[in-house]
Amino acid sequence: MAHEHRCLLHYLPYEHSGRIPAAFIPEVEGRGKEMHVKDWSTFDEHFGPYLDGSAFEGTKRGAIPIPYMYLPFNFHWPADYVKFGTKGYRTEFAGIMEEFHRHFTERGWLRTKFELFLNHKKRYKLFPYDGDETRFVWDEKVNDIYYDLAKDVLEKESGAKFVFRTDASWSYGLHFGKYADLIKLWVVNHQMFSWFPESLDVLRDAGCEVWTYGSAERISQPLLATAISPLAAVARGVDGFVYWENTLWGDDWHVTPDSEGSTAVFYPGDRLFGLQEPIPSIRLKVLRNTMQVADCMEQWVRAQPDSGRARMGEAIAEAFGLAPGAWWPGKPDFLDKPPYEWENAMFSEAPIASLHEGRPSETLNDLKRSLWGILG
């Protein structure tokens, strides 16, 4: 369903503890220098069809492999966290990563980017670092540590493609320059990303991909709000966006989804319709339609000389009645403080791009007409 709607169901395979269900990893045995993959069969059965595209045969979009997938590597797998900081930890982590790369390459899984992503958060008391959304700047050391453990694979120029991903918020302003050469997939809080327009050139020059993240729009919002994410991605020049997270529809979703639907754009199909499959929300339909528009825009932009994106940004701004530069609302005045000194009250005063508020629903149709005029 996600594939048909131009989306990726990006499923993190491990808990905050590092535990992973058996179906999401190959069978590994041994310790230290003896650690190796014993059996790939369960992993291949689970993920192979997504990675060679065969899972999507017969769909409207065709048998296209998923474009990205999280790796199961984390603080406590495959390396034993008891050994953290020792040569044995490196042996286990780097050795299995090398096996992953070799296996994925042999299987021909070359059209998917595999992400090393450290989602751990210290609030859960399982590890002392935030790998995700670093707030205390000293936690940034995990970027250096895990890049060093994985670099032999991350720096390979042939075979399957493994990338280092970070989800950045508090420390984005401190990190985009420092880690652009190590981290190649940046997923940035959409509000904080908008404070740093200068970051995009830095990341692009280093060959990075950039997504923004936020929540899905609430059901109480006009559908135009849902259309904003793909269009803002085109105007800002980012490669995509993420709804984190999107599997919390709640037990009474058929009455009212949890969080007004901001944590789900699809629902279980069994309760109301007896379908043993998910069903898309209307918001997801609107999102798909708008992503088709955004794809057209992006294709046109890339075929133009440098001014193409600016032209598309103008078309979007004109349709939405936005002032020039509305995508970049300015920097808050607390950026001179380290993120661990930021207080929640400061965020209510911080700049935020308000792009759809008060616009009529016909705005998207106006944009489409404008776009067809540009495309010719």
Add this chain to the structure above:
Amino acid sequence: MPKTYSLMEIARLGALFLPGDFLEDVMPPERREYPLKVAGTDSQFALGDEVDFVEDHFNALKRVLLLTERIDPLRRPYAALWIRRPENPALGEVMVAGGSLPSEGADIMPLWPEILRAFSGRPTRRDRGGGQTVYFPVRNSDEDIVGVLELTENVPPLFI
């Protein structure tokens, strides 16, 4: 028949190796009363944003917890270290977890009789349906009780 240890005996062995001073100082001094930094909000998320650790202390404790879970190869408990909140000792929280979080989770919460008994110095067992938890006091180098080691078996941990 291979020998197996009681959960309490595993806890006693594990506690021997726990550096209590590190538990006492697992957070930097400026973070020890971290709830007071967000006293004006009920947001658990905002509260969690204020958590920080002294990594060497945390990692040393975590390592002992993970190894404690492995003392008896015939059993598969999970281990965690609880503290009483300095700004409100009627409340407590997990400060370091081993392989999993206890079913109670990681939030600050009112403490219950069995764990309070362990905080008073008396190792305590709590039978929980088909499972069992033991609480064992953890002392610092001054022999003050600074925390409680929990070991739990056959009670599902928190899924997070």
